[in-house]
Amino acid sequence: MAASTLEAMHGPVRCPHGCSILPPDLLRRIARNGNRRQREAALDTLGLDHTLRASRATLELLGGPARRGLFGLAGAIKQRTVYDADHTETLPGRVVRSEGAAAGGDVEVNEAYDGLGATFDFFAQAYDRNSIDDAGLHLDATVHYGQRYDNAFWNGRQMVFGDGDDDLFNRFTISLDVIGHELTHGVTGDEAQLVYLGQAGALNESLSDVFGSLVKQYVRRQTAEQADWLIGEGLFTAKVHGVALRSMKAPGSAFDDPVLGRDPQPANMSGYVRTSADNGGVHTNSGIPNHAFYLVAVALGGYAWEKAGRIWYDTLRDRRLKPTATFRQFARLCVQNAEHAFGAHERDAVTAAWSEVGVAADA
Ligand SMILES: [Zn+2]
Known part of the structure; x- marks a missing residue:
């Protein structure tokens, strides 16, 4: 189906899986070929991704990214907040680390914080871009999302990371390029708005x-x-x-x-x-x-x-x-x-x- 037809039916076609890092067909293969535990984690993730698609539409209706920072003579200023969903699916969860706070003992919190920072610094220093929207968007991330959740995604206003099933997948904060990948979906959404098709x-x-x-x-x-x-x-x-x-x-x-x-x-x-x-x-x-x-x-x-x-x-x-x-x-x-x-x-x-x-x- 042509993108224009789809758009006419549903509005702009944007990352329907919440821009998640794993394609649904990979998860479907695990659901088909994996052992019972692997299958359960993959099916739970697929089910949740489907729910997110609907909630994402709601989010977009409610308005775009929430908090924009000030961008003045001081240049681009990072403003990161990492939340913990405590293995629920409630976003964003409770604040566990704010900008400037010292690292704690939770490796996922620290990797998320550092990954957001590295991505922000990269775009600022290499291309003079002030955050995802070039207008100082605050960077929020939630870790420990869901149970054995095999994915990471950008939902249009924040990053979300699952712990992985600890069987086929490690924690999803582990790869810096995955964090950069997800945040770049925000940049593309802000600039070219390429349809996701x-x-x-x-x-x-x-x-x-x-x-x-x-x-x-x-x-x-x-x-x-x-x-x-x-x-x-x-x-x-x-x-x-x-x-x-x-x-x-x-x-x-x-x-x-x-x-x-x-x-x-x-x-x-x-x-x-x-x-x-x-x-x-x-x-x-x-x-x-x-x-x-x-x-x-x-x-x-x-x-x-x-x-x-x-x-x-x-x-x-x-x-x-x-x-x-x-x-x-x-x-x-x-x-x-x-x-x-x-x-x-x-x-x-x-x-x-x-x-x-x-x-x-x-x-
Ligand atoms: Zn992607």
Whole structure:
């Protein structure tokens, strides 16, 4: 179904699963192939994700993000609050750490606090962006959400983390790029508002992987060559045959497991997956733009956020980028932004990378 048709029926198609990090088909595979305990955790998570979809619609009706900070001469000011849901599904829960407070003994609280901070600092320092909405949005996160909840999501106004089932998945605060991924959904929602369907949805997902990975690279001061380009490393327990949820360097290679199945991501348009599941395979086909970004970053060398990231960030903010953009439309704007920001060498590198993943950006 075309995005415009869906929009006419339901309003804008935005992250219907609350922008969660795990695609529903992965959870469905666990529900099919896992043991009883794994199945229960996956089914509980799927059920809750479904409920969240409805509550998210309500949230949007009630109004957008709640609290915006002041942005004055002092520049961007972080304002983080971490809450504890105490294993309930009530948001946001009780305050357990506010901005400036010292670290306590709860590793999830500390990882959430640090991850929000790292993402805020990255966007502020690399792109002069004042928080998710570029207007000083306070960053809120809730940990210990639900019981054995196998997911993390951005609900349009805050981050929410499950503890994982401690069988297939560790705690969802464990990967910095997952936190960066989720918060970037907020940035994309504020800028391009790419619909969460088909190619535009895969671009939405890819942008979250791109900037999620860059947050991690920025903290680690890694060059494009040094970075692992993995999304969600550490999320899987030792029981799972896999290193992460996705690989931007080698899409399709992140996991191959009897319960979770095989990483379904293509790295090229020749492998584009046509499906009605997961909003047209938004977590699957994102492998194609992900790999294009990786190729640009490696071709240009150095810190990926400086050139490749800047080109993608400029494209995300480009007023010509439509909410229903295709890969090709996005790629063409990348080429133009590369030339505008840097020059012919960078323009050619971007054109070549998109061409290598099967997207003609020069025509
Ligand atoms: Zn996502």
